[in-house]
Amino acid sequence: MNPSYNVVLTLLSIVGYSSCLPLNEDPICTAEEIAKYSIVFTGRWSQTSFPKQYPLYRPPAQWSSLLGVSHSSDYHMWKKSDHASNGVRDFAEKGEAWALMKEIEAAGQKIQSVHGIFSAPSISSGTGQSSTELETHSRHPYVSFMVRIVPSPDWFVGIDSLNLCDGKNWKKSVSIDLHPYDAGTDSGFTFSSPNFATMPQGTVTEITSSSPSHPANSFFYPRLKNLPPIARVTLTKLKGKITSFLDIASNVTTTGNEIDENVSETPLDCEVSLWSPWGLCKGSCGSKGVKSRTRYIRMKAANNGTACPSLIEDKECEPENCV
Structure with missing residues (x-):
């Protein structure tokens, strides 16, 4: 058999074996037992x-x-x-x-x-x-x-x-x-x-x-x-x-x-509920009335988080049950 052919086979076997080795494996530990x-x-x-x-x-x-x-x-x-x-x-x-x-x-x-x-x-x-x-x-x-x-x-x-x-x-x-x-x-x-x-x-x-x-x-x-x-x-x-x-x-x-370590302050924004339904229109017949709706705080703000918004809202309305 041609000697150069044997060399090629040897190189191919080495390459093939190397390609099967796992990548990024930690080195074998040879430190003290x-x-x-x-x-x-x-x-x-x-x-x-x-x-x-x-x-x-x-x-x-x-x-x-x-x-x-x-x-x-x-x-x-x-x-x-x-x-x-x-x-x-x-x-x-x-x-x-x-x-x-x-x-x-x-x-x-x-x-x-x-x-x-x-x-x-x-x-x-x-x-x-x-x-x-x-x-x-x-x-x-x-x-x-x-x-x-x-x-x-x-x-x-x-x-x-x-x-x-x-x-x-x-x-x-x-x-x-x-x-x-x-x-x-x-x-x-x-x-x-x-x-x-x-x-x-x-x-x-x-x-x-x-x-x-x-x-x-x-x-x-x-x-x-x-x-x-x-x-x-x-x-x-x-x-x-x-x-x-x-x-x-x-x-x-x-x-x-x-435990004496630096503690990071995590800002927590205020969380509020959805608005309630509008209440009854309050006022005298013949004039504009006012009705309101409310919401409540589900979670208070902390560590300079966004403050809570208004919890009550009013708007004009026509008084109900007026003849």
Whole structure:
């Protein structure tokens, strides 16, 4: 066989093989085998940043416990545009973690894609901090987690598959602003909406200032291009050994004014009802009378939003029942 022909075949085989390689894949992690990280979740859900329908009681704005996992690239706890699992649905709707933990454990046993599960305490207000520690492995360098927004139909914040390994090294620190997601399992528009299952089930979607595009949506702020971050997470690489389970379970949670961060003021325009029907024409026969209609405030303005318009309107009329 012609030697030049063999060279061509070899080149073609290399090109063919290269074309089958996945694009934009993260580099293989060759860092030290084990890395320890602290994870600090900071709630920024304040009435100043999110004044519309802000929950003040029954229950007030707060955060569920954080549930997370370190894993390989072939596992997803949840994923945008995909359907939520039964475990994710239970956690997003009710804050129940049992089914989700069972799903994580099953993935670890079946395809060995999970290295460890971690959790952090709940936060009893919309603003505050909660923290814990976690362990990653060079074959399991990804981190995912969820925190439920309470109260809400099925809304949560979290991260899907954050790679903490940068080739030969573990990343020293990562901070990410978080925005709300809809699990696609409940059809409520507001924080206090009753449970009404979405049929058929939708996919996980990010909630924005204009989507869902409905004035009843608790996150609907049409004057904003983007919602302010509702939370933030910071992961920092630690030196030495991870603390014991009891130390992790007893981590301190801080709330309220203990979080010293700049808070953006979101303007909220006044919302009023439709006009009522016109009332009776009041006046004396033979002269012009006046009739009125009214409307009421559905939502007060906040943070320099557009003020409420007049709530009463009059116009001239002919008195009724005049002979």
